[in-house]
Amino acid sequence: xxxxxxxxxLLQDDIRSRYETLSKRLKQVARYILDNSNSISFDTVASIxxxxxxPPSTLIRFANAFGFSGFNEMKQVFRxxxxxxxxxxxERARLFRQTATDDSDVSPESPMEILNVFxxxxxxxxxxxxxxxxxxxxxxxxxxxNNAENIYVIGLRRSFSIASYLVYALRHxxxxxxxxxxxxxxxxEQLSLVSSExxxxxxxxxxxxxxxxxxxxxxxxxxxRQIAITDSQVSPLAAFxxxxxxxxxxQINGFRSQVASLCLVQTLxxxxxxxx
Numbered sequence: 001x002x003x004x005x006x007x008x009x010l011l012q013d014d015i016r017s018r019y020e021t022l023s024k025r026l027k028q029v030a031r032y033i034l035d036n037s038n039s040i041s042f043d044t045v046a047s048i049x050x051x052x053x054x055p056p057s058t059l060i061r062f063a064n065a066f067g068f069s070g071f072n073e074m075k076q077v078f079r080x081x082x083x084x085x086x087x088x089x090x091e092r093a094r095l096f097r098q099t100a101t102d103d104s105d106v107s108p109e110s111p112m113e114i115l116n117v118f119x120x121x122x123x124x125x126x127x128x129x130x131x132x133x134x135x136x137x138x139x140x141x142x143x144x145x146n147n148a149e150n151i152y153v154i155g156l157r158r159s160f161s162i163a164s165y166l167v168y169a170l171r172h173x174x175x176x177x178x179x180x181x182x183x184x185x186x187x188x189e190q191l192s193l194v195s196s197e198x199x200x201x202x203x204x205x206x207x208x209x210x211x212x213x214x215x216x217x218x219x220x221x222x223x224x225r226q227i228a229i230t231d232s233q234v235s236p237l238a239a240f241x242x243x244x245x246x247x248x249x250x251q252i253n254g255f256r257s258q259v260a261s262l263c264l265v266q267t268l269x270x271x272x273x274x275x276x
Contacts, residue, residue, distance in 0.1 A: 032051060036248070045059055059071040121257070122259045125248060125257065129260045148225070151198070152190075153201045156182070163201075187214070188218065196224060201229070205230060208236055
């Protein structure tokens with residue numbers, strides 16, 4: 001009998017290997033499942049269907065296609081994996097209470113319950129970041145940033161806070177860093193001087209900002225080196241990047257965290273400081 005971590009890994013590998021054979025809607029579910037494994041345990045079927053932009057019946061078809069009698073049976077694999085990784089028994093009890101009801105819209109109600117749940121899933125997300133990040137990619141990103149004449153950072157909407165923090169940190173390191181915020185609609189103008197001596201760092205998560213994608217394409221045409229921070233291996237940013245970091249943020253009923261992404265950009269900034 002496989003342990004729960006192995007069971008989840010086998011399911012994820014099965015989804016990846018069969019991805020190209022799936023219908024359009026089942027592919028949407030596959031992408032969501034692969035990119036949001038931390039939150040599947042907590043979210044209701046209705047919430048997952050809404051986030052994946054499919055009807056709830058598609059989730060049932062997806063689960064059936066992978067040998068489960070229903071979607072809640074598939075969710076159990078994610079729940080057991082999360083329980084297994086949670087060592088503290090008090091946390092396990094709380095997790096069980098939050099995930100025990102199959103498809104009722106039970107969610108934490110008090111501010112402290114919400115804080116406790118977010119703390120747990122963010123801790124899990126940070127552990128996964130440290131485990132899954134490729135050290136070679138991290139070193140390559142530091143090398144690119146260290147040798148860049150100019151560093152252009154793109155992050156719109158939800159990504160704006162992460163992008164602005166990265167520029168703030170780089171400026172404190174006396175690097176020529178510029179935030180592409182599109183003030184007055186001047187997206188292309190702000191990137192008009194980009195060259196092959198520069199690095200474009202783009203941060204974008206699903207649904208991807210089309211302006212960010214256009215700017216990344218523009219940077220690629222000018223020969224700039226590219227670093228992407230995104231949420232999926234099939235993100236449109238990945239195709240243009242020299243280094244692509246896939247960050248799995250914690251998510252509860254559609255509220256996505258930024259903790260892991262901020263941890264990554266702080267790592268980039270501190271590592272760069274130590275290169276000086």
